[in-house]
Amino acid sequence: MVVCQIVCQTGPQIQSKKVVTSLHPGTQYDFNLTTVFAGLRSTPYTNFTVTAINCASADWKVTNSSIKAKIEGLFSNGSAYNGSNVHVSDGRENVSFTGLYPGATYNISLVYEKSSRVFLQCEHKLTILPPNLNAHCEYWAAGYSVLIKWTVPEGEWTNAEVNVAGKTHTVASPETEIIIDGFQPAKKYKVSVTSLSGVRSSEPHVFYCQTDPRGVIAGSVFGVLLFGLLVALVVLIFLKRPDIISRKKSSFMGGSKVPNTQSK
Incomplete structure (x- = not known):
């Protein structure tokens, strides 16, 4: 409900007033x-007045x-x-x-000017979105x-929110990095980073983080080299002592024809 109050003073200490309601x-x-x-x-005294505006009810479109x-x-x-x-x-x-300025809080005021009079229509405070x-x-x-880093943004921000593998981590300004453990080597993880300044940034930065694969690669190479070394050793033995297989064959074949006593 919008009201208007008209006050008139008829003497040093005498005042009367009239409140009008249901205005726009x-x-x-x-x-x-x-x-x-x-x-x-x-003789009638003629003048005008202007009712105030409710700025808080307006549909404000805020970006960074x-x-x-x-x-x-x-x-x-x-x-x-803003200052x-x-x-x-x-x-x-x-x-x-x-x-x-991204992330800053602004005091907004609207005024109406007519006939050398200034009416303050409303005051409102808004914090715009922080920088991406x-x-x-x-x-x-x-x-x-993993070590996650970000550059210092142009604007005001109080915290950075880092989400990796469904877990959220908060970093207070002015820090620009965080170390998060509990991962597996040579894996890819989805990461999102969002800035905060009372409100959240409009677009979180989303990217994929690849963990260090060098340990897995080194282990695989070592296994392949070890297997190759064993194969080369077996081949070398067979080349140097080819009679090993023939001895085993003759021993097996002889054992099948000769009685146990002679075999012993």
Whole structure:
């Protein structure tokens, strides 16, 4: 419910007021004020007022560099403040602030100016989306761990959220890396990295991380070399002592024809 309160002062300490309800937000209303005494009416005092706007109910479109919204109601211009950083929107219906600092919180105010009067229509505070992170991974601990790094982004961020294999890890700013263990060598894992600043970044950086395969490769090469060495040793024995097989054959064949006593 939007209300308007009109106050008039008839003496040093005497005030009277009238509250008007069921008005529309962001609307100009003209009014006349007349005093009556002993059946005599004064010349009407004519003026206007403008009801405020509820900025919190607007449909704000927020990215990591802009704030936009369609506002219903009267306003002349809007401003977005972040310290000494000021952005102005001159729209009469659409508010648009661009080129904002990612992850920063802005105080938004809308004003209406008419007849040398300025009406503060609303104030609102919004934190825009933090900057996106660009991450990559590196080999660590022979493939049983991964080192995930990201570059320092342009903007404000309080935490980075790293999700690997269904587990989430949080890193506080300004740290830009994390070591996560519990993996298997020569495996591929899906990783997502998201920045936080009261709100989450619009697009998490998603990539695949390959754990160190060198230990598995070295083990496979060692096994192949060992097998090759055993084969070469057997071949070498057969080449040097070819009579081993013939002796075993003759012993087996002789054993099948001669009685056990002679064989012994």
